[in-house]
Amino acid sequence: MSTLTFWKPGTTGPGSTLDRATEDEGNVVQSAPSHSSLSLQAQRERLPIWKHRQKILHCVEKHGVTIVVGQTGSGKTTQSGWASEGNVIACTQPRRVAATSVAVRVAAEVGTLLGDEVGYTIRFEDVSDKKRTRICYMTDGMLFRETLIDPLLSRYSVIMIDEAHERSLYTDLLLGVLKKIRRKRPSLRLIVSSATLDARSFSEYFTSGTHPDEATIISLEGRMYPVEVAYLQESAPDYVRKAVEVVWNINLHHGTGDILIFLTGREEIERCLEELTELIPTFAHLSPLFVPDAQDYPPLSRLLRGATQIIPLALHAGLSTEEQLRVFNVAERGTRKVIAATNIAEASVTIDGVKFVVDSGFVKIRTYNPTTSLASLSTVPVSQASATQRAGRAGRTSPGICYRLYPESVFASLPTNTPPEITRTDMTTPILQLKSLGIDDLMKFEWVSAPPAESVLRALEGLFAAGMIGDDGRLTPIGEQVAEFPIDVHIARMLFASKDFNCGEEILTIAAMVSIQDAFIIPDGAPGAIAELERRKFTAEEGDHLTLLNAYNAFTKYGRSSSWCKMHALNFRAMSRAVSIRSQLKKYMIRFNLPLHSCEGDAKRLRQCLVSGYWRNGARWVADGTYRSVKGNKTLFVHPTSVLFTRKPRTGWIIFHEVEETKKTQIRILTEIEPDWLLDHGHKYQHKHTAV
DNA sequence: GAGCACTGC
Numbered sequence: 001m002s003t004l005t006f007w008k009p010g011t012t013g014p015g016s017t018l019d020r021a022t023e024d025e026g027n028v029v030q031s032a033p034s035h036s037s038l039s040l041q042a043q044r045e046r047l048p049i050w051k052h053r054q055k056i057l058h059c060v061e062k063h064g065v066t067i068v069v070g071q072t073g074s075g076k077t078t079q080s081g082w083a084s085e086g087n088v089i090a091c092t093q094p095r096r097v098a099a100t101s102v103a104v105r106v107a108a109e110v111g112t113l114l115g116d117e118v119g120y121t122i123r124f125e126d127v128s129d130k131k132r133t134r135i136c137y138m139t140d141g142m143l144f145r146e147t148l149i150d151p152l153l154s155r156y157s158v159i160m161i162d163e164a165h166e167r168s169l170y171t172d173l174l175l176g177v178l179k180k181i182r183r184k185r186p187s188l189r190l191i192v193s194s195a196t197l198d199a200r201s202f203s204e205y206f207t208s209g210t211h212p213d214e215a216t217i218i219s220l221e222g223r224m225y226p227v228e229v230a231y232l233q234e235s236a237p238d239y240v241r242k243a244v245e246v247v248w249n250i251n252l253h254h255g256t257g258d259i260l261i262f263l264t265g266r267e268e269i270e271r272c273l274e275e276l277t278e279l280i281p282t283f284a285h286l287s288p289l290f291v292p293d294a295q296d297y298p299p300l301s302r303l304l305r306g307a308t309q310i311i312p313l314a315l316h317a318g319l320s321t322e323e324q325l326r327v328f329n330v331a332e333r334g335t336r337k338v339i340a341a342t343n344i345a346e347a348s349v350t351i352d353g354v355k356f357v358v359d360s361g362f363v364k365i366r367t368y369n370p371t372t373s374l375a376s377l378s379t380v381p382v383s384q385a386s387a388t389q390r391a392g393r394a395g396r397t398s399p400g401i402c403y404r405l406y407p408e409s410v411f412a413s414l415p416t417n418t419p420p421e422i423t424r425t426d427m428t429t430p431i432l433q434l435k436s437l438g439i440d441d442l443m444k445f446e447w448v449s450a451p452p453a454e455s456v457l458r459a460l461e462g463l464f465a466a467g468m469i470g471d472d473g474r475l476t477p478i479g480e481q482v483a484e485f486p487i488d489v490h491i492a493r494m495l496f497a498s499k500d501f502n503c504g505e506e507i508l509t510i511a512a513m514v515s516i517q518d519a520f521i522i523p524d525g526a527p528g529a530i531a532e533l534e535r536r537k538f539t540a541e542e543g544d545h546l547t548l549l550n551a552y553n554a555f556t557k558y559g560r561s562s563s564w565c566k567m568h569a570l571n572f573r574a575m576s577r578a579v580s581i582r583s584q585l586k587k588y589m590i591r592f593n594l595p596l597h598s599c600e601g602d603a604k605r606l607r608q609c610l611v612s613g614y615w616r617n618g619a620r621w622v623a624d625g626t627y628r629s630v631k632g633n634k635t636l637f638v639h640p641t642s643v644l645f646t647r648k649p650r651t652g653w654i655i656f657h658e659v660e661e662t663k664k665t666q667i668r669i670l671t672e673i674e675p676d677w678l679l680d681h682g683h684k685y686q687h688k689h690t691a692v
Numbered sequence: 693g694a695g696c697a698c699t700g701c
Contacts, residue, residue: 095699123701141700170700265697317698343697364697377697421699429701486701518696584701625693640694662696 055218056191060158064182065190065206065215069199087157088133092140094168095348096122102162103127103137123486124580140170147177148436148484152185160191165198165385166347167420167449173430175448177437179206195385198417205448225395227357231408239360239405240268244275246358246403247338251308257355257400258337259310260345262390264364264379266316269340273312276338308336315341315349318518321573327351346389350396357394357402359387361410367424370454372632375426376661383418387411420449427451427459428489432468435475436483465616466493481592487511487585494613495589501609503599506549508589510610512582513548514657514669516574520551520641531569538568539643542603543654543671545610547643552578611673614655615681619667621652627667629659630678639668651675 059066093099103120112118119128120137128136140161147153159178164171175192182188192202199217206215236242243261250259263269315327328351331337339351343363363382368375382390387404394400404411422430431442439445442456463469466489468479475483478496485492491511498507513519522531538554540546555575558564565572589596599605618630625648627636636659638645644654649672657669 139700145701166699168699267695316696318696346698348698366697379697433701522695581701639696641696646693660696666695668696 059216059218060189060191063213063216064186064188064210065192065203067199067203067206067215067217068191068193069195069217069219088155089135089158089160090143090153090156091135091137091160092143092162092171092174093137094140094163094166094171096139097348098163099137099139100125100127106135106137124584140168140174144170144174144177144433145486147174147181148433151437152181153178153188154185156188158189158191160193162193163347164192164202165195165417167198167418167422169421169425169430172420172422172448173434175202175205176446177439179446180439183210195389202448205446209446224392225397225399227391227395227399228401229391230401230403231411232403232405233407235406235410239263239362240272241275242405243272243340243358243360244279246405247276247310248279250356250358250403251310251336254356254401256308256336257398258331258339258351258353259356259358260351260354260393261338261340261358261360262345262363263340263342263360264362265342266314266318268360269314269316269342272340273314273338276310276312308334310338311335313337313339315339315345317342317344320521320571324349345393346386350393352397354393354396355398355400357391357400359390359402359404361387361404361406361414363418365418365424368426368455370452370458373426373458374659374661374665378661381410381414383415384411385417387414422447422451423449423455425451425455427455428462431456431459432463432475432479432483432489435463435469436480440474463489466490468493485585485588487515487581490613490616491515494609495585495594496592497612498597498609499594501599501605501612502595502597503602503606503609504589504594504596505598506606507609508582508585508596509549509552509578510545510606511585512578513552514545515581516578518571519548519574519578520569521571522569522641534567534569535643540603541647541672542607543644543649544642544669545657545671546603546606548669551575552582555579607671607673608677610671611655611677611681614657615678617656617659617667618673618678619654619656620675621648621654627654634665636667637664638670639666642668642670644670644672653678 056066056068091102093102099120099122103118104114107114107116107118110118114120115127115129116132117134118137119133119135121128121142122139123142143153143159153159161171161174161178164175178188178190182190190206192206194202203215203217232242240263243263247259247261261272263272311331313327315324327337327339327341327349329337330353337353339345339354341349345351359382361382362379363386364377364379366375366377391402391404394402434442434445442460460469460473463479467476468482468489470476482489482492482496485495487495491514495504495507495511498504501507520531520535522528522535538547538550540550551570552575554568555565555570556579560576560579562572564570565575586596616631619627619636620630621627625638627638628634629636636656649670651672651674653673653675654670655673655678656667656671659665659667
């Protein structure tokens with residue numbers, strides 16, 4: 001084992017960007033607690049916002065937009081005039097768990113029942129009362145959706161956007177719409193809560209084109225412990241290996257405290273934990289009894305006394321809920337948890353008790369290339385903001401240390417922030433929604449960060465080709481309706497087409513099933529082979545769409561139980577989500593008078609209907625087992641999860657749900673079709689719009 | 693014959 005030398009430039013003290021306290025996190029939704037006055041007092045002390053409420057209220061009264069730096073939660077604004085007489089305060093979060101857990105806490109603090117004065121609204125769950133709720137926590141996507149119904153958001157007097165620095169797609173869209181709303185309705189007050197680095201740009205955004213007093217910035221003290229940052233003197237060629245070495249050294253030289261390692265994906269996490277457990281028996285079996293004379297091995301004896309037993313744990317989104325919850329078990333005395341995690345641990349999941357962070361400095365990020373219309377998943381260096389956030393994970397309950405597996409010079413060269421999601425995503429759905437809001441001139445829309453012009457163009461072209469917008473650039477009647485569907489544009493288009501093919505019932509299920517990820521759980525090794533056999537029971541020879549339909553129907557038939565899923569290699573969480581999505585989409589189908597006819601086992605009709613949504617995604621089988629795309633003749637590899645992974649389709653032609661570039665260009669969720677069906681749509685397209 | 697960062701409606 002090589003010795004590691006880290007250079008320690010000093011402690012990051014209060015006032016730095018590390019000093020940010022986040023109050024909203026917590027993965028586990030708490031049950032509504034009943035507070036004694038003592039614990040209520042304790043809660044207040046934990047919420048700096050309570051201490052600073054007068055300061056915030058003062059700003060909110062004086063300025064249209066208040067940017068709050070370093071603090072979250074809107075606590076006591078409830079008791080101000082802003083929440084009286086039919087006025088409601090909205091408070092948005094980028095994630096569902098955050099929206100619910102903050103609502104639970106604030107309800108307890110205010111001393112009301114959840115869903116009464118304080119409530120929350122997230123997809124599939126509305127725990128609020130139209131008349132009584134004064135402060136409503138919600139996801140930013142939910143509030144954006146509300147603008148489609150009430151474009152001025154007239155029921156709200158104050159809107160607070162929390163975690164704005166994360167720059168989620170809907171945070172950005174919401175900020176853009178809110179700036180527009182404030183011109184028409186200046187009485188609406190905004191509070192934007194962000195980390196230090198972005199505060200000024202938010203303030204500049206809201207003051208540009210208005211008067212300089214429009215926005216103000218206030219800074220609140222955080223409550224976090226200092227985190228010492230150590231850098232490697234040289235970059236490691238293999239950061240997984242290096243992470244293992246660093247963890248082992250921490251284990252030898254430092255006292256108690258859990259270790260959190262940031263890696264990029266499941267494969268790395270598994271390798272890291274494997275190498276780590278390989279080390280454990282190496283040292284553990286050399287217990288003092290088996291060492292002939294400890295005096296002869298001073299380093300080893302020191303090691304044996306100093307080494308704490310480690311508990312290796314993985315944390316990534318692919319795990320079941322049970323497996324994810326294991327990271328919250330408190331380590332027994334004399335042991336420490338070593339958690340190898342993806343970016344999920346950066347903001348979504350907070351683990352207290354972590355004293356050491358080991359940061360690889362890399363992250364997997366999804367980017368959309370508008371030129372090729374391809375989404376790609378690639379490993380890139382993290383941003384400084386991200387690295388800072390990761391380091392902060394070591395100082396939640398006590399002072400900590402963050403080991404960065406790269407030199408400080410590399411940190412200095414990292415981009416300041418991760419590019420906002422809106423700049424690296426397919427804009428088709430967002431643009432349809434903005435059009436539905438009456439924003440027809442996208443050139444005039446004030447983006448916080450503009451998406452690439454090509455992205456906007458590509459989206460407009462696609463919407464035009466799909467008949468969602470007309471020659472005048474405005475929404476067509478069907479475009480208006482599709483904009484309301486909480487699903488991808490082309491899938492929504494397919495739901496409308498089901499009317500012509502008499503298969504609404506089945507297409508609805510397929511629409512829900514393609515919206516979830518990973519319906520099947522196929523683990524590695526021997527259990528994987530058994531799971532594979534289970535999956536074959538659902539396999540339809542026509543392809544994956546029908547296989548998913550079979551799985552869904554079996555799931556509902558056999559009682560929607562978690563144990564049944566376990567037996568049949570299905571992901572219970574994902575399947576339950578599909579049930580919720582289906583019932584939500586069904587409401588829209590009824591509203592738009594789309595019949596819910598069954599195709600009565602006529603798979604041909606079903607496949608024809610699929611082509612109406614997916615005709616742009618056609619491909620042809622070639623002898624080497626890969627496919628060539630109809631559009632662009634690109635080589636496409638079948639994803640190994642497909643039932644057509646090993647089989648040549650009878651007709652040689654397929655449509656697919658999505659394509660993604662990883663190491664290869666892969667297509668997921670395939671169905672065999674007749675080439676004529678594709679041509680029919682192609683002709684229509686060519687005929688209607690000559691410019692492809 | 694082989695693989696999946698993370699959200700959201």
